[in-house]
Amino acid sequence: MSARDEILALTQRMGESIIGQKRMIERLLLGLLADGHLLVEGLPGLAKTRAIKSLARNLDAKLSRIQFTPDLLPADITGSEIYYSEGGKGEFRFQQGPLFANLVLADEINRSPAKVQAALLEAMEERQVTVGGTSHPLPPLFLVMATQNPIEQEGTYPLPEAQMDRFLMHLNVGYPEAGAEAKIVRLARSEEASAGKHSGSASEPRLAQDSIFSARTEVHAMQVSEAVEQYIVALVQATREPAAIDADLGQWIQVGVSPRGSIGLDKVARAFGWLQGRDYVMPEDVQSVVHEVFRHRLILSYEAHAARVTADSVIDRLVQKVAVA
Structure with missing residues (x-):
């Protein structure tokens, strides 16, 4: 079985336990393949936690x-240094924190x-934790999925825009459709009925980490034509000089996308x-993922907020105005 077939099989298995959130599953796997971290925003109960648990399972x-x-x-x-005493001698040993995991x-x-936010974001960027002057590397397979609740903002500490830039993608999760809702209820009923029946039984086959690394190698080898490369650059440049392509964009965008974008x-x-299933990138691929990559990197102006213009509508206008090379 090829690396792509294994990833597609993983997608299918996750879809069996996460209903109505196909886009979230796909974006989570894109983050895994692109070796980046995700910021997921959505109301409670929309399977955000369930998604990454299903991936780990x-x-x-x-x-x-x-x-x-x-x-x-x-x-x-991050963890900390703990003092241990044994045989009349004492020493400090590093006790790993929960960041030392794959997911x-x-x-x-x-x-x-x-x-605390800075400690997490530093680990995301540097792929290591420094405690007591000693650096401790994180696992080679390391993905952070951070969640935010768009409601109940009292007593919260919003992430600064410069720190949000460290996330590869920002995914908005919405409600499932009515048909999917009925399937969710039936799935919950089935899980409730079978609770405890399979405890102690052999677990299902799990995808090896080497398969992820093999898939990443193939992703790295993807062909990107000069035209597609120029299209990516044009989209980014349009966020930095928006007035040059559209008057409304010039009023709406205060700060454009960084080189990380x-x-x-x-x-x-x-x-x-x-x-x-391709070995080359098309402009349509860029357009399919540009919202998640740009959404948290654009800083909108007061005029945009006053007119209730969202980052997604700004990106829609960008895609409409920037021509494919």
């Missing part, structure tokens, strides 16, 4: 769930103060094209 990977709270300290997630669910990241768009477009 079907992948040979360790999962850590961190519930971010106002009293959380950086050492609570990390940072639940409600905006409920913790800046120091162009790098991220290239990586995610390659992963998306690879999932479609």
Whole structure:
């Protein structure tokens, strides 16, 4: 079985337990293939936690769930040095925190103060944790899925725009359709009826981490033509000089996309094209993922907020105005 077939099989298995959120499953796997982190925003109960748990259940990977709270300290997630005494001698040893996992669910990241957020984001960027002057590398397979609740903003600490830039993608999760809702109810009823019956039984086959690394190698080898490359650059440049292509965009965009945005768009477009079964990237691949890559990197103006213009509508206008090379 090829690496792509294994990833598609993983997608199908996850879809059996996560109904009505096909896009979230796909974007989660895109983040895994592109070796980036995800910021997922949605109302409670929309299977955000269930999604990454399902990924961990079907992948040979360790999962850590961190519930971010106002009293959380950086050492609570990174780990700390503990003093051990044995045989009359004492020494400090590093005790790993929950960040030392393959998949990390940072639940409600905006409920913790800046120091904790900074500790997480530094680990995401550097892929290591430094405690007591010693650096400790994180696992080669390392993905953070941070969640935010769009409601109940009292007592929260919003992520600064410069720190949100470290996330590869920002995914908005909406309600499932009516047909999917009925399937969700039936699935919950089935799981309730079978609870405890399979405890102790052999677990289902899990995808090896080497399969993910093999898939990444193929994604890295994807062909990106000069025309597609220029299209990515044109989209990014349009966010920095929006008035040059559209008067409304010039009023709506205050700060454009950083170079991380162009790098991220290239990586995610390659992963998306690879999932479609191609060895090259098309402009349609770029357009399919540009919303998730740009959504959290655009800073809109006061005029845009006053007119209730969203980042998604701004990106829609960008795609409409920027011509494919």
